[in-house]
Amino acid sequence: MDWLKNYLLAEEVGDLVIGESLHKDGTPNAINAEVVGFERKFARLYPAIRLHRQDEFRTSRRAMEAMIEMGVPRMKRREKERVDQMAATLILQDFMEALD
Numbered sequence: 001m002d003w004l005k006n007y008l009l010a011e012e013v014g015d016l017v018i019g020e021s022l023h024k025d026g027t028p029n030a031i032n033a034e035v036v037g038f039e040r041k042f043a044r045l046y047p048a049i050r051l052h053r054q055d056e057f058r059t060s061r062r063a064m065e066a067m068i069e070m071g072v073p074r075m076k077r078r079e080k081e082r083v084d085q086m087a088a089t090l091i092l093q094d095f096m097e098a099l100d
Contacts, residue, residue: 015052016050022057056087067086
């Protein structure tokens with residue numbers, strides 16, 4: 001939240017896309033409760049910024065596959081932060097494609 005606060009102070013943001021964590025059958029999983037908590041806190045702190053949920057099912061797996069295709073070395077693919085960054089990119093890409 002601290003990083004996000006600093007980012008929002010430095011950049012003009014109108015919308016924010018967050019991953020929606022669900023089971024394969026579409027029901028909420030354990031992480032979903034944390035997402036809901038984040039949404040509530042964020043909406044209270046930043047009411048002018050619109051939140052959008054985007055399905056994040058399989059994005060970590062897709063991120064790993066993309067990194068393999070890009071030739072990212074195996075040791076770097078094991079870095080959780082790197083996988084999470086790629087998954088976040090895929091979530092945003094999926095959101096943008098859904099707008100078309």
